[in-house]
Amino acid sequence: MAEEQRVILEYADKIDPKKADDYIKVGGYKGLEKARSMDRKALIDEVKKSGLRGRGGAGFNAGMKWSFVPIKDEDRYVVCNFDEGEPGTYKDRIICEKNAQALLEGMAICGAAIASKQGYIYCRGEYPFVVKMLREAIKSAKDSGALGDFDIEVRMGAGAYVCGEETALIESIEGHRGEPRFKPPFPGVAGLWAQPTVVNNVETFACLPYIMTNGADWFAGIGAAKYPGTKVLTLTGDVENATYFEVPTNYMLRDVVYKLGGGVKGGKKFKAVQVGGTSGAFIPEQNLDTQIDFDSMSAIGAALGSGAVFVMDETRDIVDIVTRISKFFEHESCGKCNPCREGTWRCREIMEKINAGKASQKDIDNLMLLSRVMKNAALCGLGQAAPIPIDSTLEHFGYEYSRKIV
Template sequence: MAYKNYILVCAGTACESSNGIALYEELEKELKAQGVDAEAQLVKTGCFGFCEQGPIVKILPDESFYVKVGPEHAKEIVSEHIIKGRKVEALLYDKGQKKSLQAAEIGFYQKQQRIVLRNCGVINPEYIDEYIAREGYAALEKVLFDMTPDQVVEELLAAGLRGRGGAGFPTGLKWKFTKNVDSDQKYIVCNADEGDPGAYMDRSTCEGDPHSVLEAMTIAGHTVGANQGYIYIRAEYPLAIKRLNNAIDQAREYGLLGDNILGTDFCFDIELRLGAGAFVCGEETALLASIEGKRGMPIPRPPFPAVKGLWGKPTVINNVETWANIPMILLKGSAWFSSIGTETTKGTKVFALTGKINNSGLIEVPMGTTLREIIYDIGGGISGDKKFKAAQTGGPSGGVITEEFLDTPIDYESLQSIGSMMGSGGMIVMDEDDCIVDVTKFYLEFTVDESCGKCAPCRIGGRTCYNILDKITKGQGSLEDIDTLKTLAQAMRKASLCGLGQTSPNPIMSTLHYFEDEYLAHINDKTCPAGKCKDLLTYTIIEDKCIGCTACARVCPVNCISGAVKEAHVIDQDQCIKCGQCFDKCKFDAILKG
């Protein structure tokens, strides 16, 4: 059935949490109430990416792009746009007084190239027919009927696809290892255990395009000779789990999973395994142990999972983003894919762009895009016109990128050369008000909490590093602590059992390299240049500026501010808990924070 309009409503987790479901239901109600439900099709989609402006509604065929839409706007959208054909001006994205009618006109999208996210925000992920209508499962058909397993491997090798989980190992080579091992049983595993702070790339892909993962895993099964696949996903992702289970059921119903796929003698099925939220289970050997029902703890390698993995059998394991690339590579060819990106890193990369940025959201850019382009052209610059300080890539295992490296192209080798790493794709932007020492302490606290405790370098070294950082932020550090941090970091890198312990010192090494002066200010001067470390702050009232309005005294939770009305007030430093409420409340800049 053809419709006059299609109303696409973002139904990803971010928009759902911003009243997106109520918006969808209100639009559905208004279409019926105004008698146009037969003319306009309402569609729930995955994430549009522009999370800062959600909930988002896009209307086809004119591609009008509405932002920050609430249930209260449903009636006007239907009456004005659907019935009268007039744009609802107030809901269009407005930047610099220019109303953007379409997503393509918005700076956030103009430098993006969506391969992994090609169907997110376009199709209803809960209906397999919509995926099929956009070339879904065509790659599987091609592999089953027109390609040999060797040709599939060679195409991936020629494409130059590297694993997007962080290490960047060539995907085709990994498949080749497993394919060439003689075994009575092999397995395919999808690592959807995304746990980096601020990261939601894989979750959004599973929510918005689950069939792309299923199709790629099935292709891998046929290529290497496996008949069983597992998707390991953390239980905290209920919407992704729901849509993956729904997609698996539909694929089985359509003969795209299970026995005799598409009438061939190839049999392959997929099951979900839910993780309990352990960050270490993102490490492949710990993940496989968890699938087996054991405690998720890493084991030494080699042998690698490609040769001896799940239940001791050869196993191909890739993350969600890697899987989502594969159908398009096989459909469009290795030459097409390898034409995107840099000499050493082909294709695109999905990032969760968060932090002190105007346009936070999920982005996908060609490898080689610079950090400056991501932050200022796509991200719209730093919030509140503050000064850029650094960007953290690679999550708790990564490092900081400073202003001098804003024009560095984003690829594996370039990031490693400046002390950072690609990681799975988290990118957190910091401004002048962020304390580097405090940020480093935050990441160490995370990795200490998430350590499985199996090896001493990670278990003891991580805790010791955190304790030293905690001392420094409290003004109790010494110059010897800097040398101790460097020594411990090097030892953890060399001696830890798995990637979590080996990379957890990266934030320490990176921030010490670029911001050692900030560490020294905490140690020598007992001050926090960014004004973040509470124990190093002092709030004092400037007598000449205080008019005695009593606003500060009224919000003080410990009543440490005294003074008569219309007279200068005083803060009792012995009683002050440094909460900052007086500073925030004063309208006359009469309180000095330092």
């Protein structure tokens, strides 16, 4: 299997995503219609049955998440996480630019499932042009009557990576500092304005219309059994075809690099690939024969995450790359919890020391200790995941560190 399988992006560049009518002509908003005709519980069961799991990184079963939302006499919110801050990731932008109406329809389907009338899209601050487009798309969808009484508002982030974390995102929508909350309570119980809230990624929502129109079984039959469906990947780095693709989730990582990606640029030798964004593990040659689905990636200590695929050729200095990554996390730590605020700072210091050839084995030991404590004790995913690139490179590319140790 070496072909793309386009579901979300089937009509990319063939319809105007701003126009609800264009979308309706190719079968759009049928899914929402069906969802609304269903009993809430049946709808959630259908989504559960499809096996759809979150496309933002954590891979939680979407229908399951929705089923936790208590339906009481209070408001509920549907929030779309479009704070696409992972360096090298732009699949949510592509989905919006090519098929914004599917996102809106997916959010409305979620609204039907949890009896919510209000959605928010939290958009990355660096995407002002997408915000403009989204607002037009929303207007068109509202005008066409397709969304019914479901309203969607677009809120912009202000450049904080941590706001991709769902509770920090909620804080930011509320107008507070973008800092994560402790969990529980989970947003499903007390989220935006302390009301039950479902937060899903753009891609997760965009899958929903197709699940509703084609049926849960159809979706469950695509790709890997435990993480079915398709995944939009974005290829960057030393690869011939640095662009985006939509593939079934049982696609092999080696095929991503060599078939879709066209192999390493300039005919150089492959060194490593980092999947899932900045906090992803570095995967060496010997692990390339792995499916990209969530569980297969976990099994090799990596993560599918956002679906960013960053390819590095033989000339790349792994320690230098990881030093840059550690600077990124130092910069993006929100500063709330001790392990992350102080830990990302000291990680960067030690990485720079190693990179400058001034470190000893003791520094490596300290780095590993720090990494372990950050994973064990940091408040949110940012601090817990920040040391993954360090750990995975120490494991697979230890020789590159050794070369720089005094």
